Amino acid sequence: MIHQLTAVDPRAKIGKNVTIEPFTTIGANVTVGSDTWIGPNVTIMENVKIGKNCKIFPGTVIGAVPQDLKFDGEDTQVIIGDGTTLRECVTINRGTKALGYTKVGNNCLIMATSHIAHDCIVGDNVIIANGCGIAGHVEIGDFVVMGGLSAVQQFGKIGKHVMISGGSLIRKDIPPYVKVAREPISYAGINSVGLRRRGFTNDKIFEIQKIYRAVFQMKMNTTQAIEFIEKEMLPTMERDEIITFIQNSPRGIVKGYGSNKE
Template structure:
C-alpha cells in the first residue's frame, strides 16, 4: 500500500493496511497505526506517533522541530490519536524538553492550514477550523470547537465543551462549557447547543448556567464567585470541574461582556 514514488525509511514502523500516496516522505523514527491513509506530498519527520485509521491530507508536515530558540535537539514526539483527520497544509511541531511531546487526541478534526506548536495537548473530539494557530504549551479540552482564524496565546488553557467564535484572539483562559466571542474576547454564554448535542440534560445545562451566572452576572470578583458557588451550590462533577479550572488558571479566565472584570 506504499506507492513506489513515496520515500519511506526502512526503519519506520508502518501498520497493516496503511496507504502512503506518492511524493510523501516518512522518516525512520516514525510509527503509523493500521488503516491510516497518508496523502501525497506529506512530510512525517522523526518522533511522529500516528494512531489507527487516521487521515493525513496533502501538504501536511508532522513532527518538525519546534520553532523555539530554546530547543536543543532533544528527542521528542508528536502523538496523534486514532481516527483523527489532519487536513491540507497543517503543521504540527514536536515537543521540547519542557513536556517531551505534542499530543492530539482521538477523533479530532484539524482543518487546513492550522498550526499546532510544541508541547500543546489537545483532548478528544476537538475541532480546529481553518487558519487557526496554537502557540506553545496550549491545553485544549475534549469536544472544544475553535473557529477559523483564531489564535491562542502560549500557555493558554481551554476547558472542555468550549465554543470559540471565528477570528478570536485568546489571551485569557477559557473555562469549560462556555462560548466566547467579540474582540477583545468575552464570555458569550453557555455552549448549550453543543452540550445538548452531546447528551447533556436540560437540568444539567441549567446547573451550569447558574454557576456561570454567579461568575459573570452577580457583580462578584472571581474569588468571591468561587466561594459563593462552593457554599451555595451542591457538589457535582461539573461544578467541581469549573471551580478547579478557575482556581488553577495562572493567566486568569476570560472577562464577562461589558463588565470589565475578570
Template sequence: MNQPLAYVHPGAKIAKNVVIEPFATIHNNVEIGEGTWIGSNVTIMEGARIGKNCTIFPGAVISAIPQDLKFEGEDSLAIIGDNTTIRECVTINRGTNASGKTVIGKNCLIMATAHIAHDCEVGNNVVIVNGVLLGGHVKVGDYAILGGLSAVHQFINIGEHAMISGGSLLRKDVPPFTKAAKEPLSYVGINSVGLRRRGFTTEKIREIQDIYRILYQKNFNTSQALSIIEADMEATNERDEIIMFIRNSSRGIMKGYTGIY
C-alpha cells in the first residue's frame, strides 16, 4: 500500500495490494478490497465499502452524506462492486434510513462528473456516461447504458440492457431491452446491437421485438397489451421480465412509439 502524503484513518480496513496515491483521504469505517487503486485527491468517507480491483480517479468523492433534508446522520453505506471504474470527480452518496445503502454493482464504468444519489441501486456491467445525474432511489438494471448528461428523476427504474440517449430527461420508467430517446422520452426500438454483443440469438431478439410491437405499436393501452402478450406469447424469462417490470412500475413507463428516430 503506497500512501505518501495521503491520509488514511486508523479505523479504515485496507486490503493487500491497494495503492493509495498522494493527497487521497480515507475516513473511518471504510473498507477497500485487494488490488484497488485510489487516485490522488480522492475522498472516501465513512460507510464506503469498495470491492476488489476497482479504479477510482482523482477528484471522486465516495460515500458523502446524502443531499436529502430528511437525513439525520444515521449510519448507512455506499457499496462499490469489484472491478468497477469510477472516473474523475464522480460523486456517490451513501444511503438513508429508506434502504440503508447505495449500491453500485460489479464491472461498472462510471464516467467523469456523474452523480449517484442516496439509496440508488446500480446493477452489474452498467455504463454511466459523463455528467449523468441519478436522483435518489433510482434503480438501474444490469448492462444498461445511460448516455451523457442524462438526468434521472428520483424513484425511476431502468431495465436491464436498456440504452438511454445522451441528454435525456427520465421522468418515467424505461423497460428492459429498449432504446429510449427524444423529448419527452420515448420508445425508439429495442437495443438489438447491445443484445447481439451480449450473446442474444436472432430468435430471442425477434421475440423481444414482437413483445414491444404489441406494447408500443398496436394502439393498445398498457393493460390490453400486457394481457395479449401474456396470452399469445410463449412464456420465457425475457417475456416474464418485461411483464413484471411494467406491472411493478409505480411511475408508469415511458411513452410509446412515435416514429423512427
C-alpha cells in the first residue's frame, strides 16, 4: 500500500492498511495510524503523530518548523487525531517551547489551503472551511464551524459549538454556543441549529439564550451580567462553562452588534 515513488524515513512507524500515494515524503519520528490514506505530493516532516482513519490530500505539509522568530530548534511535534481529514494544501506547524505541540482533534475537517500555526489546540469535530488562517497559540473548542477565509488572531480562544461567519476577522474571544458575524465581529445569536443537531433540548437552548440575553442585550457590562446570571439562574454545566470562559478571557469577548459596552 506504500507506492515505490515515496520517501519514507526508516524511523517512521506506519500502521496497518495505510495507503501512501506517490511523491509523498515522510520524515523521522512520524507515526501514522492504521487505515489512513495519504495522497500524492504530501510532505509530513519530523515529529508528527497521525491517528487512525485519516485522509490527507495532495499538497498538505504537516510538521514544518514554526513561523515564529523565537523558535530555537526545540523538540516539538504535531498531533492529529483519529478520523480527521486534511484537504489540499493545508499547513500545520509544529509547536514551540511555549506548549510543545500543535494538536488537531478527532473527526475534524480542515478544508483546502487553511493554515494552523504553532501551539494551537483544535478540538474534536471541528470544521475549518477553505482558506482560514489560525495564528499561534489559538484554542478552538469542540464542534466549532469556521466559515471560509476567516482569520483568528494569536492567543485567541473560541468556545465549543460556535458558528463563525465566512470572511470573519476574529480579534476577540468567542464564548461557547453562539454565532458570530459582521464586521467588526460580533454576537449574532445562539447556534440553535447546530445545538439541535447535536442533541440539545429546547429547554437547554432556551437556558443558553437567557444567559446570553443578559450578556449581550440587557445593557449591562460584563461584570454586571455575570453577577446577574449567578444570582438569577440556577447552576448548570452550560451556565458555569459560559461564566468561566468569560472570566478567563484576558482580551475580552466579542460584543453585541452595535454595542459600545466595555
